[in-house]
Amino acid sequence: MAAEQAKVDPMHQFTIEPLVGANWEIAGYNIAFTNSAMWMLVTTIVLGLFVAGGLKRQLVPGRWQMAVETFTGFIDNMLEANIGKEGRKYVPYVFSLFMFILFANLLGLLPLGVVGIHPFTFTSHFTVTGVLAVISFAIVLVVGFWKHGFHFFSLFIPHGTPVPMIPIIFLIELVSFAVRPFSLALRLFVAMMAGHVLLKVLSSFVIDGTNAGVGFGLLVGLPSFVLMIGISALEILVAGIQAYVFALLTSLYINDAENLH
Template sequence: MTTALNILSSTMGGLLERLLRHQLAGPMEQFEIHRYVPLSLGAIDVSFTNSSLWMVVATGLAALFFFSATRSRALIPGRLQSVAELTYDFVADMVRGAIGQEGMKFFPFVFTLFIYILLANLLGLTPSIPGLTHTFTTTSHIAVTFGLAMLSISIVIVYGFYKNGLGFLKLFVPSGVPPWLLPLIVLIEFVSFLSRPLSLAIRLFANMLAGHIILKVFAGFIISLLGAGGVVGAIAIFPFLGTVAITMLELLVAFLQAYVFAILTCIYLNDAVNVGHH
């Protein structure tokens, strides 16, 4: 019995040693960008990186899923088609609820945004296969989230001026403000409008970054405690349970943040569609 335990612990120790040497990089290492295909456009670096790869994977998965789900287009939907229809209804309700029927012209944009962010978040939670894939969460980089946020706000601004002309500027003048306060209020409203893309970007990026760092740190505790062995090793069950719990929480956060990004985009689009109706 003891010899078996010894053998087990020595092999475990060897495995752990290898894990410690190779896998246990810092919690920030997962966010590093690696160039796969170096490319440059003038002075701009447009290399195909691991971030680009996971963006392509997210887009490809979304396209694959919806192509195969809508292929049969049956009156009585199968499993895949049901999921696709539920997703459609979910986003369509969100758009109609926030903007109204007129907002449905933005449905393709909001739907794409929601599905892309959801898939990117969820793909970041899939485990890496050692030596084959290295999972990367594209939405944990502010460059990506700020790009998406700027896309949303650009559409709001362009459509707002296209539809309302200069009347869109009424957005900065809330009704029922005494005239002597107006300059200050307009300034505050202007800063508040400018902060929208930043807050969209920061929220998604910070959620993803924080969640992945916490996961990595907790998982690192398991390895370190098991590496210490003996009674201390038994304590490793607690960070293990913690990691399981945080993984479940992260699944929820992944969905919630995609939802929040999409619904806030709808709310901002509503300002452009119905100026002064709030």
């Protein structure tokens, strides 16, 4: 019984393991090709194929082309609503960001374990979401200083702020601005990690309840299994929402750099 329970470790699914080149190093840093890197590559390939299928430009678009155009139009409308006409030039980046996170989240939910393949949700790692957030934040800084120069610092002094309050308000706004990439990365990381941990815990209830006998199987295992189905459906929704929130906040931050609101 204890041996069966020990088989389910909710945190093991987040372990990064080298697949190739476990001993490869550059300047003391290991550069092995890991399961995380493999699923990033898989996500990139799937995204590339998805976009390529929508580039046919048929007069009467098929379902694939319509799907790509729908997502592109969705991002275009979001950027126009939040930034204005200037937002159109950011469509390629925000579209790629949104779709990459969406596909990563959804691929990590596929029940491939039944055929011996274990999906890895790399967006459940803060290092990955942190890099995505830093890239978005870097774009904001580059656009802000490129377009406005040092006047970009006026973003941290709201219009109408009393002169004696300017130093304090400036520091508060600066800290709030600097925390943006951290909060952006943390939101996605926590949402994805929490959902996968919950599913793994429920799966342990199903396994332990089944191994304990028919009575425990019906009392614990069956309700847990039904709940797993419901949570899995919810996780699909969360996967889309988190990708949208990440893209939306990125567009709002870019808007600050473009328009200094």
